Amino acid sequence: MTQYSSRVTAALSAVDEDTYTLNPDGSLVTQTTARPLIASTLDGLNVQPGAKVLEIGTGSGYSSALLSELVGPSGTVVTVDVVPDLIERARTLHAQAGRTNVILVAADGHHGAPDHAPFDRVVAWTTPETIPHAWVEQSRPSCLVVAPVELAGLVKSHAVVTAEVTGDQNLTGRALAPGGYVEMHGADLDQWTVPPRGVDALVHDGQGAAWWIASSWAKKHPAEAGKLLTGLVDEQPQTVRVFEDGEDPTAFRAWMYATHPDELATLGGPMGFGVGAADSAGVFVFRPFGPDALSNGAMTTETVARGWVETWRSAGRPGWASVRPVLLRESTGWRVRAEENQPVRS
Numbered sequence: 001m002t003q004y005s006s007r008v009t010a011a012l013s014a015v016d017e018d019t020y021t022l023n024p025d026g027s028l029v030t031q032t033t034a035r036p037l038i039a040s041t042l043d044g045l046n047v048q049p050g051a052k053v054l055e056i057g058t059g060s061g062y063s064s065a066l067l068s069e070l071v072g073p074s075g076t077v078v079t080v081d082v083v084p085d086l087i088e089r090a091r092t093l094h095a096q097a098g099r100t101n102v103i104l105v106a107a108d109g110h111h112g113a114p115d116h117a118p119f120d121r122v123v124a125w126t127t128p129e130t131i132p133h134a135w136v137e138q139s140r141p142s143c144l145v146v147a148p149v150e151l152a153g154l155v156k157s158h159a160v161v162t163a164e165v166t167g168d169q170n171l172t173g174r175a176l177a178p179g180g181y182v183e184m185h186g187a188d189l190d191q192w193t194v195p196p197r198g199v200d201a202l203v204h205d206g207q208g209a210a211w212w213i214a215s216s217w218a219k220k221h222p223a224e225a226g227k228l229l230t231g232l233v234d235e236q237p238q239t240v241r242v243f244e245d246g247e248d249p250t251a252f253r254a255w256m257y258a259t260h261p262d263e264l265a266t267l268g269g270p271m272g273f274g275v276g277a278a279d280s281a282g283v284f285v286f287r288p289f290g291p292d293a294l295s296n297g298a299m300t301t302e303t304v305a306r307g308w309v310e311t312w313r314s315a316g317r318p319g320w321a322s323v324r325p326v327l328l329r330e331s332t333g334w335r336v337r338a339e340e341n342q343p344v345r346s
């Protein structure tokens with residue numbers, strides 16, 4: 001069993017998860033984060049009693065209940081969700097539990113919560129394209145920001161970054177870890193199969209299921225990318241095994257994001273999504289979990305993608321501890337890229 005810090009363990013024991021994550025009929029609230037992921041993230045966030053925490057993505061309210069325990073009676077949790085109904089549901093549950101140190105805000109989290117700043121910690125459970133400047137501007141020096149990011153500037157090239165706000169409102173990367181959350185969206189999102197941004201070509205099959213692709217190649221050649229998708233609908237990509245027993249596919253992803261960020265593509269469809277190689281002839285994309293890839297058998301992409309795996313193996317199968325986050329200031333926010341600690345020729 002995973003061991004968490006004693007404070008996070010105590011918070012997990014103090015909050016009844018089902019109260020927050022289950023609907024009255026016993027079904028799971030869609031906007032719920034898995035407990036182990038919340039717990040490990042809160043461990044890394046290192047929240048002290050008395051702290052003021054900004055949370056983006058209230059969802060079920062479970063993580064804000066845990067944060068409420070961690071900050072204690074002298075601290076405050078300000079939790080923001082773009083879906084007003086979720087905020088009202090969480091407000092009721094927190095009130096019933098007597099949690100008076102949680103402030104709930106129905107708004108677009110890109111803007112943070114300016115009326116309640118400054119914050120000692122910022123945590124997000126939904127993926128911004130870049131870390132908004134507002135989160136940094138509303139933070140105290142030394143504030144830790146833990147947020148899901150798109151490492152390769154590509155939708156679903158997921159990781160979780162820990163960064164620190166430095167005195168001059170800069171953001172410095174501290175660590176990267178595996179993990180991913182749904183993209184930040186507007187209040188009116190009515191489907192979950194196509195990401196709300198970053199998709200370069202999209203087709204629907206005969207059953208109405210969406211197939212989509214994102215990559216710098218598809219952005220430049222959307223018509224060709226659409227043709228590729230139509231071909232995939234007809235041929236249906238096959239699941240092929242890539243990784244051997246004992247290999248960690250998520251470690252490979254860390255290395256892939258650091259070494260080939262600009263060559264990557266994300267393919268999504270009724271079978272889920274994968275990130276890897278794509279060109280006009282085909283795709284070879286690694287599934288987010290497990291040892292498999294999706295392929296339509298095109299030699300070009302299979303050779304490229306399997307070549308990456310061989311180089312990763314020759315480099316000793318480096319993983320998340322072998323890459324570091326590099327934060328780049330852009331007009332919309334801080335873009336996060338991965339860089340190898342000790343570059344390996346790829």
Ligand SMILES: C[S@@+](CC[C@H](N)C(=O)[O-])C[C@H]1O[C@@H](n2cnc3c(N)ncnc32)[C@H](O)[C@@H]1O
Pocket residue numbers: 031032033038056057058059060061062063064080081082083086107108109110125126181182183184185186
């Ligand atoms: C994975 S859920 C959060 C789960 C939550 N941490 C829990 O403990 O259940 C992600 C949440 O982010 C919210 N979200 C998405 N886009 C947002 C935005 N632009 N601003 C604020 N919240 C947003 C969604 O409505 C959803 O509730």
